[in-house]
Amino acid sequence: MACFSLVFLRAQHIPEKGVVHDSVQVPGTNGETYALYLPKSYSENTLSPILFIYSPNARGSEGVKTFLKASEKYGLVLACSNNSKNGPYDRNFAIANNLFNHIFSFLxxxxxxxxxxxxxxGSRLASAIASLTNQFAGVVGCGAGFSEHMPSTQNFLYVGLCGNRDMNYGEMISNKNYLDLIKFKNTLITYDADHRWPTPEHIVRAFDWLYLQKLKQKNPQPVNQIQTYYQSDTDLLNGFLESGDLILANEQYERILKDYETVIQVDSLKENYRLFQKSKAFKEQKSALDNALGIEEKFMTKLRSRFSEEFEKNTKVHLKWWEKELNNLEGFKAKDDVELQKMVDRVKFDLFVRAYGQRRMLLQTNGAEQLSSVNRLIKIIYPSSTLTE
Structure with a gap:
């Protein structure tokens, strides 16, 4: 079990504001560093909110730059480790603890x-840290859900951000259903993208939702500020409706009604939503999505099981089988169904990530025969790939 000690002390030397400092030393460690950003509004004489960010590949400045727009809007201090990355959780917890103690000693x-x-x-790590410490106000989980350390009785907020071509899209939907079931305050924001950091605009949407929840807890409630958020959310909804993206419109309808029904009169919006859900156009898009997710689950289960058997357990690799299955999968791309096309993207990238991870391991262990097979599998998944043995 991880042990975190969050100790708050008085500020010392303050780095330049409005600049990404990409390699700040963590004193008392074996060369650990992190990227730091202080918003232009930062003052050492007042308390500031902070966002700790975790990158899957230990690229601190990359993580920080994604959040700059939200930082300036909400005055967030940003800190992202250059050492924490995908790998053993105990190691990452230790790195996180070192950074916590350092940050709280001078900011x-x-x-x-x-x-x-x-x-x-990094999203899984963020959720694990929040769940184990229960000292964070909220989590913004980007492109992946939970580790074995899952939210349950904690009292933080959770925002999921995920592209609808991301291989973890189905997982993020399942996570939201789980959080809803246990009445854990959360929302899921999806958009058209594959497996990558969200855009700054989507990050701002996440923090808008988090700060809206804080406003709703105030007594008396700041009606004008809440109304501003409501107007922004309804503008987004109207944009989805006008563009014909009814899956995103449905998601936005649900979020607005849940967020504002106790603070703003939304009866007319409820009626609009009732009519929307009965519309032929929405039913067709919803049916297409449900069908695609069902097909995806079958492909994912079959391909993951076969990959584990042939590559991870080091049994004979049947590349002809892989060619046949991936040709069958690719056939869905030819259908006039955008949800099936997104499904193909998700399944292929999920398999690619597994193959690429196996390839990296084989390069370290010098497994020449298996390396040749995994390289050939990657070429079947993405024929234009240029990996070498």
Missing amino acids: NIKQDEMWVSGFSG
């Missing part, structure tokens, strides 16, 4: 506005 942090985020494996 004045608002303890009820500490947030944590990450992408892919």
Whole structure:
């Protein structure tokens, strides 16, 4: 079990504001560093909110730059480790603890506005840290859900961000259903993208939702500020409706009604949503998505099981079988169904990630025969790939 010690001390030397410092030393460690960004509004004389960010590949500045727009809007201090990456959790917990203690020793942090985020494996780590410490106000999980350390009785907020071509899209939907079932306050924001960091605009949407929840807890409630968020959310909804993206419109309808029904009169919106759900166009898009997710689950189960058997357990690899299955999968691309096309993207990239991870391991262990097979599998998945043995 991880042990975290979050100790808050008085500020010392303050780095330049409005600049990404990409390699700040963590004192008392074996060369650990992190990227740091102080928003232009930062003042050492007041308490500031902070966001700890986790990258799957230990690229601190890449993680920080994704959040700059949200940082300036909400005054967030940003910190992202250059050492934490996909790998053993105990190691990452130790790195996280070192960074916590360092940050709290020289910055004045608002303890009820500490947030944590990450992408892919970094998202799983962020959720684990929040679940184990229960000292964070909320999590922004990007492109992946939970590890074995899952939210349950904790009291933080959770925002999921995921592209609808991301291989973890189905997982993120399942995670939301789980959180809804246990009445854990959360939302899921999806958009048209594959497995990558969200855009700054989607990050801002996540923090808009987090800060809206905080506003709703105030007494008296700041009606004008809540109304501003409501207007922004309804503008987004109207944009989805006008563009014909009814899956995103449905998601936005549900979020608005859940977020505002206790603070703003939304009866007319409820009626619009009722009519929307009965519309032929929405039913067709929803049916197409459900069908695609069902086919995806069957492909994922079959391909993951076969991959584990042939590559991870080092049995005979049947590349003809892989060619046949991936040709069958690719056939869905030819259908006039955008949800099936997205499904193909998700399944192929999921398999690619597994194959690429296996390839990296084989390069270290010098497994020449298996390396040749995994390289050939990658070429079947993506024929234009240029990997060499």
